[in-house]
Amino acid sequence: MTPAEYDDLELALDGILDTVTVVAAESVDSLDVTDLEGTPIARLTVLAKEPLADGRVRLTGSVEALRPREDGVFRTLRRTPADVGGGRIAAVPVDAPLSSTAIEHLAGATAGFDRVLLLPLVGTGSPQGISAHGLVRATLAAAALLPGEVRVVPVPAGRTIEPARVAAAYGEPVHVVSGGPLPDAVETIVQAERRGGLVVFLTGLSGSGKSTIARGLREALLERGRTVTLLDGDVVRRMLSAGLGFSKADREANIRRIGYVAAEVARHGGLAICAPIAPYAATRAEVRAMVEEAGGSFALVHVSTPLEECERRDRKGLYAKARAGEIKEFTGISDPYEAPDDTDLAIDTTSVPIAAAVERVLGLLRDHGWLEDGEGRDPRLPGEGEARDQG
Ligand SMILES: Nc1ncnc2c1ncn2[C@@H]1O[C@H](COP(=O)(O)OS(=O)(=O)O)[C@@H](OP(=O)(O)O)[C@H]1O
Numbered sequence: 582m583t584p585a586e587y588d589d590l591e592l593a594l595d596g597i598l599d600t601v602t603v604v605a606a607e608s609v610d611s612l613d614v615t616d617l618e619g620t621p622i623a624r625l626t627v628l629a630k631e632p633l634a635d636g637r638v639r640l641t642g643s644v645e646a647l648r649p650r651e652d653g654v655f656r657t658l659r660r661t662p663a664d665v666g667g668g669r670i671a672a673v674p675v676d677a678p679l680s681s682t683a684i685e686h687l688a689g690a691t692a693g694f695d696r697v698l699l700l701p702l703v704g705t706g707s708p709q710g711i712s713a714h715g716l717v718r719a720t721l722a723a724a725a726l727l728p729g730e731v732r733v734v735p736v737p738a739g740r741t742i743e744p745a746r747v748a749a750a751y752g753e754p755v756h757v758v759s760g761g762p763l764p765d766a767v768e769t770i771v772q773a774e775r776r777g778g779l780v781v782f783l784t785g786l787s788g789s790g791k792s793t794i795a796r797g798l799r800e801a802l803l804e805r806g807r808t809v810t811l812l813d814g815d816v817v818r819r820m821l822s823a824g825l826g827f828s829k830a831d832r833e834a835n836i837r838r839i840g841y842v843a844a845e846v847a848r849h850g851g852l853a854i855c856a857p858i859a860p861y862a863a864t865r866a867e868v869r870a871m872v873e874e875a876g877g878s879f880a881l882v883h884v885s886t887p888l889e890e891c892e893r894r895d896r897k898g899l900y901a902k903a904r905a906g907e908i909k910e911f912t913g914i915s916d917p918y919e920a921p922d923d924t925d926l927a928i929d930t931t932s933v934p935i936a937a938a939v940e941r942v943l944g945l946l947r948d949h950g951w952l953e954d955g956e957g958r959d960p961r962l963p964g965e966g967e968a969r970d971q972g
């Protein structure tokens with residue numbers, strides 16, 4: 582099941598949706614849905630079937646829970662519509678932190694109701710620009726500023742269902758006005774979220790200068806008292822990706838592993854620098870998605886030094902071997918390199934000295950709010966040196 586199908590399943594189990602639709606390999610009358618670990622969580626009783634062109638079948642049916650669900654964002658706050666009690670309920674779908682204006686408007690619009698439910702929408706693809714947990718925490722902070730009985734009930738609704746439909750299952754829908762500054766308590770939570778991690782991903786041919794720039798960058802950051810995780814080609818291939826070769830599948834596996842680790846670093850607000858060739862655009866896009874899913878920013882740097890220059894350098898003598906046919910599937914010679922068209926920065930080290938290349942990437946870090954404007958090298962250190970020292 583896709584994450585969005587899981588959302589729908591959760592919504593159906595909570596009674597917000599009547600049916601769930603899944604795509605199955607074959608036509609069946611009943612289907613046990615498992616979680617990611619393979620434990621059955623719900624049974625789908627099929628009510629309608631629709632064969633697809635690729636031989637699979639679209640099954641629509643009702644669901645019943647096979648066991649209590651334990652995971653999910655702020656599970657302890659979750660309530661089904663049947664659990665929220667009687668009376669006149671104002672149900673407010675929330676997909677972004679509530680502003681002072683929105684809170685003021687809600688205070689007026691919900692006067693006269695017995696209870697207000699703020700429903701942070703935390704399904705796949707929602708919210709945007711803040712984590713699901715961040716949205717719930719921001720909504721709890723906003724709830725404290727509203728008069729009357731206010732409850733926060735997260736709902737696993739993503740982009741596939743209308744917010745008003747979710748709200749209607751819980752009570753009388755009340756919409757949120759957008760815009761305006763955030764109250765201090767909400768702003769504090771949003772700001773803490775913005776200090777998300779950053780992944781700087783250098784891609785380019787062998788010998789283009791990725792490792793050299795990555796090492797210079799690490800040094801510059803350490804000198805500024807920052808911490809950094811460097812996922813450089815050699816170390817990665819020895820530690821994370823031992824046993825992998827250079828086929829398309831192996832290169833993809835290598836990049837996914839790097840992306841996974843980098844995303845975990847970003848999840849904790851850290852900085853990861855990656856420096857693999859990463860020849861395939863689709864795999865680079867997967868890494869970007871993994872990092873963003875973990876709440877981090879992703880900066881793609883193309884070290885665009887042309888093949889002729891890389892080959893002229895031939896530091897490890899690999900190009901000569903590749904030309905002689907001694908190394909098969911060598912990037913740029915006998916294997917593809919898909920130049921990126923989604924870069925934040927391109928550096929051709931034929932014409933850009935190492936220190937200047939590092940300085941350009943530091944500029945990118947400033948753009949991402951990772952370094953303060955003018956944040957220079959530790960002034961207590963002796964020997965003002967190269968261009969990169971100047972902020
Ligand atoms: N067939 C083939 N193609 C390209 N490169 C090869 C190959 N065989 C070995 N090497 C050496 O491995 C380094 C590239 O590894 P990466 O992990 O960065 O490659 S990839 O991103 O998985 O494509 C690369 O190192 P760098 O020069 O640091 O890029 C090469 O030295």
Ligand SMILES: Nc1ncnc2c1ncn2[C@@H]1O[C@H](COP(=O)(O)OP(=O)(O)O)[C@@H](O)[C@H]1O
Nearest residue numbers: 786787788789790791792793896930933934935
């Ligand atoms: N401006 C530059 N930036 C980076 N590397 C450069 C530059 N000028 C020359 N080089 C040399 O090019 C080679 C690049 O190798 P490396 O950094 O290992 O590349 P990659 O990691 O992309 O394979 C090194 O020998 C480095 O000294």
